[in-house]
Amino acid sequence: MTTHLPLGPGAEFDAIRTLLAAWGPRARGIGDDGAVLDVPPGSKLVVSTDTTVEHVHFRREWLTPEEIGWRATMAALSDLAAMAAAPLGVLLALTVPTAWRDALTPIAHGIGEAAAHGDIPIVGGDVTAGDRLALAITVLGHAAHPLARSGARVGDAIYVTGRLGGPGAALGAWLAGRAPTLAHRARFARPEARIAAARWCAQQGATAAIDLSDGLAGDLAHLAAASGVCAEIDLECLPVSEGVTPREALASGEEYELLLTAAALDAPAFSAAQAGLALTAIGRVVPGPAGSVRLLDRGGAVELPSAHDHFAR
Amino acid sequence: MTTHLPLGPGAEFDAIRTLLAAWGPRARGIGDDGAVLDVPPGSKLVVSTDTTVEHVHFRREWLTPEEIGWRATMAALSDLAAMAAAPLGVLLALTVPTAWRDALTPIAHGIGEAAAHGDIPIVGGDVTAGDRLALAITVLGHAAHPLARSGARVGDAIYVTGRLGGPGAALGAWLAGRAPTLAHRARFARPEARIAAARWCAQQGATAAIDLSDGLAGDLAHLAAASGVCAEIDLECLPVSEGVTPREALASGEEYELLLTAAALDAPAFSAAQAGLALTAIGRVVPGPAGSVRLLDRGGAVELPSAHDHFAR
Numbered sequence: 001m002t003t004h005l006p007l008g009p010g011a012e013f014d015a016i017r018t019l020l021a022a023w024g025p026r027a028r029g030i031g032d033d034g035a036v037l038d039v040p041p042g043s044k045l046v047v048s049t050d051t052t053v054e055h056v057h058f059r060r061e062w063l064t065p066e067e068i069g070w071r072a073t074m075a076a077l078s079d080l081a082a083m084a085a086a087p088l089g090v091l092l093a094l095t096v097p098t099a100w101r102d103a104l105t106p107i108a109h110g111i112g113e114a115a116a117h118g119d120i121p122i123v124g125g126d127v128t129a130g131d132r133l134a135l136a137i138t139v140l141g142h143a144a145h146p147l148a149r150s151g152a153r154v155g156d157a158i159y160v161t162g163r164l165g166g167p168g169a170a171l172g173a174w175l176a177g178r179a180p181t182l183a184h185r186a187r188f189a190r191p192e193a194r195i196a197a198a199r200w201c202a203q204q205g206a207t208a209a210i211d212l213s214d215g216l217a218g219d220l221a222h223l224a225a226a227s228g229v230c231a232e233i234d235l236e237c238l239p240v241s242e243g244v245t246p247r248e249a250l251a252s253g254e255e256y257e258l259l260l261t262a263a264a265l266d267a268p269a270f271s272a273a274q275a276g277l278a279l280t281a282i283g284r285v286v287p288g289p290a291g292s293v294r295l296l297d298r299g300g301a302v303e304l305p306s307a308h309d310h311f312a313r
Numbered sequence: 314m315t316t317h318l319p320l321g322p323g324a325e326f327d328a329i330r331t332l333l334a335a336w337g338p339r340a341r342g343i344g345d346d347g348a349v350l351d352v353p354p355g356s357k358l359v360v361s362t363d364t365t366v367e368h369v370h371f372r373r374e375w376l377t378p379e380e381i382g383w384r385a386t387m388a389a390l391s392d393l394a395a396m397a398a399a400p401l402g403v404l405l406a407l408t409v410p411t412a413w414r415d416a417l418t419p420i421a422h423g424i425g426e427a428a429a430h431g432d433i434p435i436v437g438g439d440v441t442a443g444d445r446l447a448l449a450i451t452v453l454g455h456a457a458h459p460l461a462r463s464g465a466r467v468g469d470a471i472y473v474t475g476r477l478g479g480p481g482a483a484l485g486a487w488l489a490g491r492a493p494t495l496a497h498r499a500r501f502a503r504p505e506a507r508i509a510a511a512r513w514c515a516q517q518g519a520t521a522a523i524d525l526s527d528g529l530a531g532d533l534a535h536l537a538a539a540s541g542v543c544a545e546i547d548l549e550c551l552p553v554s555e556g557v558t559p560r561e562a563l564a565s566g567e568e569y570e571l572l573l574t575a576a577a578l579d580a581p582a583f584s585a586a587q588a589g590l591a592l593t594a595i596g597r598v599v600p601g602p603a604g605s606v607r608l609l610d611r612g613g614a615v616e617l618p619s620a621h622d623h624f625a626r
Contacts, residue, residue: 033395034361048347082346093449136406
């Protein structure tokens with residue numbers, strides 16, 4: 001925690017006290033200008049920043065303050081998962097409007113629970129006043145061999161973790177003025193960064209990975225472009241949440257599941273090691289234009305839906 | 314750069330293109346979920362996050378967009394200086410309101426210039442829409458022996474780099490509706506993180522450091538508290554900018570100069586090594602209540618002014 005907290009002395013120290021009280025021993029190295037961490041010898045440092053903003057990524061009436069903190073932290077940690085990195089620490093830059101000051105404790109609890117879930121210390125951050133709640137979260141991790149988007153090779157199989165479509169279905173319901181099902185809501189509100197799953201796959205020879213934030217169709221195109229390959233997926237193979245069609249699942253963003261490529265992964269062994277989480281082969285890397293995605297429906301090529309669009313655009 | 318840029322596809326890729334065009338080869342490792350960096354063997358990782366927000370830290374009419382980018386970056390890097398860390402990389406989380414979209418290129422240039430000034434790569438970040446311009450900047454560095462606030466010992470001398478009071482004088486002028494002098498304005502608009510200066514002092518045996526963000530009086534109290542000592546400073550020794558009184562200098566925040574303790578530092582050798590930057594002995598660490606600061610004026614104890622307050626509080 002830097003001393004630079006322009007909420008002003010009273011509110012400033014109140015905010016620090018609130019955060020530290022919520023985090024307890026999970027906050028470490030706070031009180032100097034920077035936090036000091038060890039990167040294990042032979043490991044690379046992996047870093048990423050992700051921001052969650054009210055009205056852009058969520059609306060206040062959709063989520064509890066705990067869920068806002070949890071979701072923002074897991075969304076950031078999901079980038080470490082995509083690199084198959086082990087987390088080292090989390091830093092937070094919170095912008096807290098006056099109307100949200102009373103929610104700071106539950107937001108901090110949500111952040112702290114997400115960090116505790118992965119046994120990750122909170123090593124710094126700051127709090128500023130502002131008009132909209134925003135959580136800019138930087139995650140630090142390490143990996144001897146970080147997994148990149150660029151490693152997919154022709155002949156690899158394409159895999160996805162979990163079941164897709166829940167977050168998109170929840171968002172669709174809210175935007176239509178309906179309440180989402182509890183299962184869809186939970187997938188939006190309580191995502192889990194697939195850190196252990198990614199490291200398992202990396203150890204088993206995964207060649208590339210990306211986390212699903214823009215939706216499977218768009219993120220697969222990113223991976224295929226980075227790898228200079230074409231990706232072919234089978235619509236009927238997509239693992240979907242209850243009440244979601246495969247086409248809806250293709251466009252559902254903010255899943256924070258992993259999309260991976262590998263010569264072959266043992267899906268039952270994965271599920272056994274990952275508390276029952278599904279790993280599903282959905283297609284293959286084939287020769288073709290770099291960055292292209294081919295969608296097959298019972299063997300025939302069909303058109304891709306457009307990529308996930310952010311609701312507040 | 315994550316793929317998660319909820320300005321929407323058009324504006325999203327425009328924003329990425331704008332930033333990458335401004336940064337050129339200074340942006341490295343962009344295009345994966347996280348950036349991969351090497352921490353030299355035997356070094357600790359040092360990390361810090363600092364946020365600069367419109368209306369909290371500056372007003373639009375005070376600074377050019379280039380200066381906003383430069384200043385926010387240097388303010389963040391100043392925390393690495395305070396730890397005597399060598400920079401490894403910078404990550405940015407930018408919140409860009411519609412009214413600021415056209416200023417993104419010059420803001421990016423200011424960030425890029427500040428990074429180039431220290432030969433520091435920009436290794437990631439993201440851009441979101443929002444109501445207020447905000448720059449949440451995470452800095453990564455490394456040091457074999459990071460300098461902490463807690464190392465000051467009774468008998469140490471207290472030093473400060475540069476000349477103080479310019480940023481406070483500029484702020485005072487703006488808030489009074491006057492134009493600041495060019496010299497005071499430059500100290501506010503174009504601070505320089507004292508990274509090389511800090512590493513020089515650490516090599517010469519500095520025992521503790523903090524950067525001056527809240528003002529000398531307040532930051533010295535933080536250092537004394539962390540070290541469990543009392544600090545005594547001589548008002549007439551304070552190095553001040555032209556037109557600033559020592560009492561005004563004591564309360565001037567956002568200086569981004571360094572406050573250091575050491576058994577002894579060679580000020581002329583420091584200045585020779587640091588392009589003429591001043592290093593001034595301003596007091597000493599003495600027995601007394603932990604965290605207390607004593608101000609002497611020609612040998613007699615006088616009352617401290619109140620700490621720097623943020624203008625937008």
